[in-house]
Amino acid sequence: METLFSICCGIMYALGSLLGLSYEEVCVIGNIYVQGTLLVAAAAMPLWCAFKLGGHRVIKIVAGINVLCCTALVLYFCFRYAPPLVGAFDRCVDDLNNLAAAWDTTYVVVNVLIFVLWWVGSIAWNLLTMIFIYEGRKWVPMAMSLLHAAIIVFLW
Numbered sequence: 001m002e003t004l005f006s007i008c009c010g011i012m013y014a015l016g017s018l019l020g021l022s023y024e025e026v027c028v029i030g031n032i033y034v035q036g037t038l039l040v041a042a043a044a045m046p047l048w049c050a051f052k053l054g055g056h057r058v059i060k061i062v063a064g065i066n067v068l069c070c071t072a073l074v075l076y077f078c079f080r081y082a083p084p085l086v087g088a089f090d091r092c093v094d095d096l097n098n099l100a101a102a103w104d105t106t107y108v109v110v111n112v113l114i115f116v117l118w119w120v121g122s123i124a125w126n127l128l129t130m131i132f133i134y135e136g137r138k139w140v141p142m143a144m145s146l147l148h149a150a151i152i153v154f155l156w
Contacts, residue, residue, distance in 0.1 A: 009023075039123065047060065073152050128144065
């Protein structure tokens with residue numbers, strides 16, 4: 001985890017230098033706003049696919065619930081970590097440290113779990129759901145969307 005965290009930090013420092021932003025600003029923009037936008041877009045893809053292909057009504061409802069849960073979570077993060085960006089970074093670090101203490105682990109582990117593994121997993125989960133809808137499977141995408149929405153509600 002330390003190595004992955006160091007690689008991610010290196011990427012953020014490089015992006016900051018390239019864009020003329022501080023490390024803290026790049027972290028908030030990248031981890032909260034950009035990742036949040038991509039998460040909502042990925043959650044919307046199965047819903048879009050279900051409507052485009054004339055999917056079952058229940059699939060549309062469940063995919064819609066998933067989009068609403070993802071959007072609510074992202075909006076919460078956007079308001080919780082609203083500008084100024086340096087203050088948002090400090091609040092985020094405090095929250096991650098509190099989670100680390102509650103989970104009896106380290107800041108690095110919590111950071112990687114949330115901003116790398118969970119995020120990549122959520123994007124992949126929604127893309128797989130879209131593929132299953134596209135292939136005409138009925139119950140798999142419903143179960144996947146419901147489970148994803150339940151995980152988001154649980155984490156919130």
